[in-house]
Amino acid sequence: MPRVFLVKKTSSTSGKKKWNEIPDCARGDIYTPVCIFTHHGHEECEHSPAELPICPSTPQSKTTQTHTQSHSSTAQLSCSAMQELSSHRPPFICSKNKMANANNEALNVSQTTSDSPFSCPICKKTFSLGRVMKRHLRTHSDLKRYSCEYCGKGFNDAFDLKRHVRTHTGVRPFKCTVCEKAFTQRCSLEAHLKKVHGVFQQYAYKERRDKLYVCEECGLTAQTHDSLCSHIQVKHPNSKIAKAKSKNRRRKAQDRGGSVSPCSPHSLSDADAGV
């Protein structure tokens, strides 16, 4: 069975950079967490990850070719039927977790409680919020809303796509303060700090959600939107992000008939980037 979810192998197309061979210092300006909580109790402030979309994807067709079903139709399938469906899915759609969950869900059907009012009609998993359950239903569908322009892999979440694209672009926003090694995901950095250096990061929940503005073009990180926008305008004036930004400015100016922020958060959204 192909380990298709490991893009590292499957996307070894010509022209792809071998980022593992590139020193972190050569990848561009990257994020260095300054809020680390060590054994010594030293604590500083911290900011969190990436903001910019880079991979404009469309509701692509590649992932919808087989076994795509509407929620209404899938809702009529039993768990075993869903498992069978999964076994015939195209490689990158048949996710590991989906398969594992299918088994777990079958086992846990009897464990659902009445405390969670929203229950998945397919796997019977329960949720406290209706919108969470509704989104969960997507996991039973082969339809992927966002596709990677580099490898074609599909994702349900725009941010997941953005994070995935970093594996192609080499952007690694999370940098170890001890050894300079950089990572694409905060958890990878935290695991590294904990295991290798014995350093524990601790944040309040809010602190974790503070944004770090990452230029997906070069990996530069900024603490504010404005500084990031200035960077994009100066360094990457012809990038898709910059174009999407200017396009969004024009649109908003038309919609509101007034001045708009030169770089509002939504101006950098996936949708505005042509998704």
Add this chain to the structure above:
DNA sequence: TTATGCACCGATTGCTAG
């Protein structure tokens, strides 16, 4: 005011390379 969608995030996990 409520419902909904989007975006971001962390926890978790399977896998590979060394």
Add this chain to the structure above:
DNA sequence: CTAGCAATCGGTGCATAA
């Protein structure tokens, strides 16, 4: 065996539509 990579998915904040 360990460290790191990459992916999935539920929780949550925010903006906007109804």
